[in-house]
Amino acid sequence: MNATYSILIADDHPLFRNALLQSIQMAFTHTRLLEADSLHTLVRLLNQEEEIDLVLLDLKMPGTNGMSGLIQLRAEYPDLPIVVISASEESAIVSQVKHYGAFGFIPKSSDMKTLIAALRQVLEGAPYFPEEMLNNGHAFDDVSERIASLTPQQYKVLNMLSDGLLNKQIAHELHVSEATIKAHLTAIFRKLDVKNRTQAVILLQEHHS
The missing domain is CATH 3.40.50.2300 (Response regulator)
Incomplete structure:
Protein backbone atom coordinates (compact mmCIF):
# COMPACT_ATOMS: atom_id res chain seq x y z
CA MET A 1 0.00 0.00 0.00
CA LEU A 134 -21.80 -7.24 17.68
CA ASN A 135 -24.84 -7.63 19.92
CA ASN A 136 -27.52 -7.70 17.26
CA GLY A 137 -30.81 -6.26 18.38
CA HIS A 138 -29.85 -5.93 22.06
CA ALA A 139 -27.24 -3.20 21.96
CA PHE A 140 -28.63 -0.74 24.46
CA ASP A 141 -30.17 -0.54 27.85
CA ASP A 142 -32.84 2.07 28.47
CA VAL A 143 -30.41 4.75 29.68
CA SER A 144 -28.24 4.38 26.57
CA GLU A 145 -31.29 4.72 24.34
CA ARG A 146 -32.32 7.94 26.06
CA ILE A 147 -28.80 9.41 25.92
CA ALA A 148 -28.57 8.48 22.23
CA SER A 149 -31.75 10.47 21.51
CA LEU A 150 -30.03 13.76 22.42
CA THR A 151 -28.76 16.05 19.68
CA PRO A 152 -25.00 16.80 19.72
CA GLN A 153 -25.67 20.25 21.18
CA GLN A 154 -27.96 18.82 23.88
CA TYR A 155 -25.31 16.25 24.74
CA LYS A 156 -22.72 19.01 25.05
CA VAL A 157 -25.03 21.00 27.36
CA LEU A 158 -25.61 17.90 29.50
CA ASN A 159 -21.87 17.29 29.86
CA MET A 160 -21.31 20.91 30.89
CA LEU A 161 -24.13 20.50 33.39
CA SER A 162 -22.28 17.45 34.74
CA ASP A 163 -19.14 19.60 35.11
CA GLY A 164 -21.11 21.87 37.46
CA LEU A 165 -21.57 24.84 35.13
CA LEU A 166 -24.53 27.17 35.59
CA ASN A 167 -26.90 28.13 32.75
CA LYS A 168 -25.17 31.51 32.41
CA GLN A 169 -21.74 29.86 32.12
CA ILE A 170 -22.95 27.29 29.59
CA ALA A 171 -24.55 30.06 27.51
CA HIS A 172 -21.26 31.98 27.54
CA GLU A 173 -19.23 28.90 26.53
CA LEU A 174 -21.57 28.03 23.66
CA HIS A 175 -22.13 31.66 22.56
CA VAL A 176 -25.91 31.46 22.91
CA SER A 177 -28.50 33.08 25.17
CA GLU A 178 -29.60 31.75 28.57
CA ALA A 179 -33.06 31.30 27.10
CA THR A 180 -31.58 28.90 24.52
CA ILE A 181 -29.89 26.89 27.29
CA LYS A 182 -33.17 26.71 29.22
CA ALA A 183 -34.88 25.42 26.07
CA HIS A 184 -32.14 22.80 25.67
CA LEU A 185 -32.55 21.72 29.29
CA THR A 186 -36.30 21.36 28.90
CA ALA A 187 -35.75 19.11 25.87
CA ILE A 188 -33.00 17.15 27.68
CA PHE A 189 -35.18 16.51 30.74
CA ARG A 190 -38.04 15.36 28.49
CA LYS A 191 -35.86 13.01 26.44
CA LEU A 192 -34.13 11.56 29.50
CA ASP A 193 -37.42 11.31 31.41
CA VAL A 194 -36.03 13.19 34.43
CA LYS A 195 -37.35 16.16 36.40
CA ASN A 196 -34.27 18.22 37.19
CA ARG A 197 -30.55 18.87 36.66
CA THR A 198 -29.46 16.52 39.44
CA GLN A 199 -31.34 13.56 37.99
CA ALA A 200 -29.98 14.31 34.50
CA VAL A 201 -26.39 14.41 35.78
CA ILE A 202 -26.82 11.15 37.73
CA LEU A 203 -28.18 9.47 34.61
CA LEU A 204 -25.20 10.64 32.55
CA GLN A 205 -22.75 9.45 35.21
CA GLU A 206 -24.44 6.03 35.29
CA HIS A 207 -24.11 5.88 31.50
CA HIS A 208 -20.38 6.61 31.71
CA SER A 209 -19.64 4.23 34.57
Whole structure:
Protein backbone atom coordinates (compact mmCIF):
# COMPACT_ATOMS: atom_id res chain seq x y z
CA MET A 1 0.00 0.00 0.00
CA ASN A 2 1.87 3.08 -1.24
CA ALA A 3 -0.63 5.82 -0.51
CA THR A 4 0.29 8.41 2.11
CA TYR A 5 -2.03 8.50 5.12
CA SER A 6 -2.21 10.70 8.19
CA ILE A 7 -3.31 8.71 11.24
CA LEU A 8 -3.87 10.18 14.70
CA ILE A 9 -3.49 7.78 17.64
CA ALA A 10 -5.41 8.95 20.72
CA ASP A 11 -4.59 6.90 23.82
CA ASP A 12 -3.25 7.90 27.22
CA HIS A 13 -1.16 4.75 27.75
CA PRO A 14 2.36 5.48 26.37
CA LEU A 15 3.36 1.82 26.04
CA PHE A 16 0.28 0.84 24.04
CA ARG A 17 0.44 4.03 21.97
CA ASN A 18 4.08 3.37 21.12
CA ALA A 19 3.43 -0.28 20.25
CA LEU A 20 0.57 0.74 17.98
CA LEU A 21 2.71 3.42 16.36
CA GLN A 22 5.52 0.95 15.63
CA SER A 23 3.10 -1.64 14.24
CA ILE A 24 1.56 0.88 11.85
CA GLN A 25 4.98 2.18 10.77
CA MET A 26 6.07 -1.34 9.86
CA ALA A 27 2.92 -2.13 7.89
CA PHE A 28 2.34 1.27 6.23
CA THR A 29 5.67 2.77 5.18
CA HIS A 30 4.24 6.02 3.77
CA THR A 31 2.18 6.93 6.81
CA ARG A 32 2.35 10.11 8.88
CA LEU A 33 1.52 9.44 12.51
CA LEU A 34 0.40 11.85 15.22
CA GLU A 35 -0.22 11.16 18.89
CA ALA A 36 -2.61 12.50 21.52
CA ASP A 37 -2.85 11.50 25.18
CA SER A 38 -6.10 13.36 25.95
CA LEU A 39 -9.26 14.57 24.25
CA HIS A 40 -8.01 18.17 24.56
CA THR A 41 -4.79 17.35 22.69
CA LEU A 42 -6.73 15.37 20.10
CA VAL A 43 -9.10 18.26 19.35
CA ARG A 44 -6.17 20.72 19.20
CA LEU A 45 -4.38 18.53 16.64
CA LEU A 46 -7.55 18.11 14.58
CA ASN A 47 -7.95 21.89 14.47
CA GLN A 48 -4.28 22.38 13.49
CA GLU A 49 -3.96 19.70 10.84
CA GLU A 50 -5.38 20.21 7.37
CA GLU A 51 -6.21 16.58 6.77
CA ILE A 52 -6.39 13.55 9.03
CA ASP A 53 -7.40 10.31 7.30
CA LEU A 54 -8.14 8.31 10.43
CA VAL A 55 -8.38 8.69 14.21
CA LEU A 56 -7.70 5.66 16.41
CA LEU A 57 -9.59 6.46 19.62
CA ASP A 58 -9.39 4.94 23.08
CA LEU A 59 -12.70 5.21 24.95
CA LYS A 60 -11.11 6.08 28.29
CA MET A 61 -8.52 8.84 28.56
CA PRO A 62 -8.39 12.35 30.10
CA GLY A 63 -11.32 14.42 28.87
CA THR A 64 -13.49 11.50 27.88
CA ASN A 65 -15.17 8.54 29.51
CA GLY A 66 -17.29 5.93 27.83
CA MET A 67 -18.92 7.22 24.66
CA SER A 68 -18.63 10.95 25.44
CA GLY A 69 -15.45 11.55 23.40
CA LEU A 70 -16.76 9.65 20.39
CA ILE A 71 -20.07 11.51 20.49
CA GLN A 72 -18.33 14.89 20.76
CA LEU A 73 -15.95 14.11 17.89
CA ARG A 74 -18.78 12.85 15.68
CA ALA A 75 -20.71 16.06 16.32
CA GLU A 76 -17.77 18.40 15.66
CA TYR A 77 -16.08 16.44 12.84
CA PRO A 78 -18.89 14.55 11.07
CA ASP A 79 -16.76 13.47 8.09
CA LEU A 80 -13.78 12.23 10.10
CA PRO A 81 -13.33 8.43 10.12
CA ILE A 82 -12.95 7.28 13.74
CA VAL A 83 -12.01 3.74 14.73
CA VAL A 84 -12.26 2.84 18.40
CA ILE A 85 -9.45 0.71 19.82
CA SER A 86 -10.47 -0.48 23.27
CA ALA A 87 -9.92 -3.07 25.97
CA SER A 88 -13.69 -2.96 26.61
CA GLU A 89 -14.71 -5.78 24.31
CA GLU A 90 -18.28 -6.50 25.44
CA SER A 91 -20.71 -6.87 22.54
CA ALA A 92 -22.92 -4.06 23.89
CA ILE A 93 -19.94 -1.66 23.83
CA VAL A 94 -19.11 -2.60 20.23
CA SER A 95 -22.72 -2.07 19.19
CA GLN A 96 -22.86 1.30 20.95
CA VAL A 97 -19.64 2.39 19.25
CA LYS A 98 -21.20 1.51 15.89
CA HIS A 99 -24.45 3.27 16.79
CA TYR A 100 -22.63 6.48 17.78
CA GLY A 101 -20.97 6.71 14.38
CA ALA A 102 -17.55 5.06 14.66
CA PHE A 103 -16.17 3.63 11.42
CA GLY A 104 -14.82 0.58 13.19
CA PHE A 105 -13.87 -1.21 16.39
CA ILE A 106 -10.57 -3.00 17.00
CA PRO A 107 -10.11 -4.89 20.30
CA LYS A 108 -6.85 -4.12 22.12
CA SER A 109 -6.37 -7.89 22.43
CA SER A 110 -6.07 -8.21 18.62
CA ASP A 111 -2.89 -9.75 17.25
CA MET A 112 -0.72 -7.84 14.76
CA LYS A 113 -2.19 -9.60 11.71
CA THR A 114 -5.79 -8.74 12.71
CA LEU A 115 -4.86 -5.14 13.57
CA ILE A 116 -3.15 -4.49 10.24
CA ALA A 117 -5.94 -6.20 8.25
CA ALA A 118 -8.53 -4.05 10.06
CA LEU A 119 -6.56 -0.85 9.39
CA ARG A 120 -6.15 -1.72 5.71
CA GLN A 121 -9.89 -2.29 5.45
CA VAL A 122 -10.87 1.05 7.01
CA LEU A 123 -8.23 3.01 5.08
CA GLU A 124 -9.64 1.53 1.88
CA GLY A 125 -13.08 2.85 2.88
CA ALA A 126 -14.84 -0.16 4.42
CA PRO A 127 -15.89 -0.17 8.09
CA TYR A 128 -14.51 -2.88 10.38
CA PHE A 129 -16.51 -4.45 13.20
CA PRO A 130 -15.81 -7.99 14.45
CA GLU A 131 -19.09 -9.79 13.70
CA GLU A 132 -18.77 -12.06 16.72
CA MET A 133 -18.71 -8.99 18.98
CA LEU A 134 -21.80 -7.24 17.68
CA ASN A 135 -24.84 -7.63 19.92
CA ASN A 136 -27.52 -7.70 17.26
CA GLY A 137 -30.81 -6.26 18.38
CA HIS A 138 -29.85 -5.93 22.06
CA ALA A 139 -27.24 -3.20 21.96
CA PHE A 140 -28.63 -0.74 24.46
CA ASP A 141 -30.17 -0.54 27.85
CA ASP A 142 -32.84 2.07 28.47
CA VAL A 143 -30.41 4.75 29.68
CA SER A 144 -28.24 4.38 26.57
CA GLU A 145 -31.29 4.72 24.34
CA ARG A 146 -32.32 7.94 26.06
CA ILE A 147 -28.80 9.41 25.92
CA ALA A 148 -28.57 8.48 22.23
CA SER A 149 -31.75 10.47 21.51
CA LEU A 150 -30.03 13.76 22.42
CA THR A 151 -28.76 16.05 19.68
CA PRO A 152 -25.00 16.80 19.72
CA GLN A 153 -25.67 20.25 21.18
CA GLN A 154 -27.96 18.82 23.88
CA TYR A 155 -25.31 16.25 24.74
CA LYS A 156 -22.72 19.01 25.05
CA VAL A 157 -25.03 21.00 27.36
CA LEU A 158 -25.61 17.90 29.50
CA ASN A 159 -21.87 17.29 29.86
CA MET A 160 -21.31 20.91 30.89
CA LEU A 161 -24.13 20.50 33.39
CA SER A 162 -22.28 17.45 34.74
CA ASP A 163 -19.14 19.60 35.11
CA GLY A 164 -21.11 21.87 37.46
CA LEU A 165 -21.57 24.84 35.13
CA LEU A 166 -24.53 27.17 35.59
CA ASN A 167 -26.90 28.13 32.75
CA LYS A 168 -25.17 31.51 32.41
CA GLN A 169 -21.74 29.86 32.12
CA ILE A 170 -22.95 27.29 29.59
CA ALA A 171 -24.55 30.06 27.51
CA HIS A 172 -21.26 31.98 27.54
CA GLU A 173 -19.23 28.90 26.53
CA LEU A 174 -21.57 28.03 23.66
CA HIS A 175 -22.13 31.66 22.56
CA VAL A 176 -25.91 31.46 22.91
CA SER A 177 -28.50 33.08 25.17
CA GLU A 178 -29.60 31.75 28.57
CA ALA A 179 -33.06 31.30 27.10
CA THR A 180 -31.58 28.90 24.52
CA ILE A 181 -29.89 26.89 27.29
CA LYS A 182 -33.17 26.71 29.22
CA ALA A 183 -34.88 25.42 26.07
CA HIS A 184 -32.14 22.80 25.67
CA LEU A 185 -32.55 21.72 29.29
CA THR A 186 -36.30 21.36 28.90
CA ALA A 187 -35.75 19.11 25.87
CA ILE A 188 -33.00 17.15 27.68
CA PHE A 189 -35.18 16.51 30.74
CA ARG A 190 -38.04 15.36 28.49
CA LYS A 191 -35.86 13.01 26.44
CA LEU A 192 -34.13 11.56 29.50
CA ASP A 193 -37.42 11.31 31.41
CA VAL A 194 -36.03 13.19 34.43
CA LYS A 195 -37.35 16.16 36.40
CA ASN A 196 -34.27 18.22 37.19
CA ARG A 197 -30.55 18.87 36.66
CA THR A 198 -29.46 16.52 39.44
CA GLN A 199 -31.34 13.56 37.99
CA ALA A 200 -29.98 14.31 34.50
CA VAL A 201 -26.39 14.41 35.78
CA ILE A 202 -26.82 11.15 37.73
CA LEU A 203 -28.18 9.47 34.61
CA LEU A 204 -25.20 10.64 32.55
CA GLN A 205 -22.75 9.45 35.21
CA GLU A 206 -24.44 6.03 35.29
CA HIS A 207 -24.11 5.88 31.50
CA HIS A 208 -20.38 6.61 31.71
CA SER A 209 -19.64 4.23 34.57
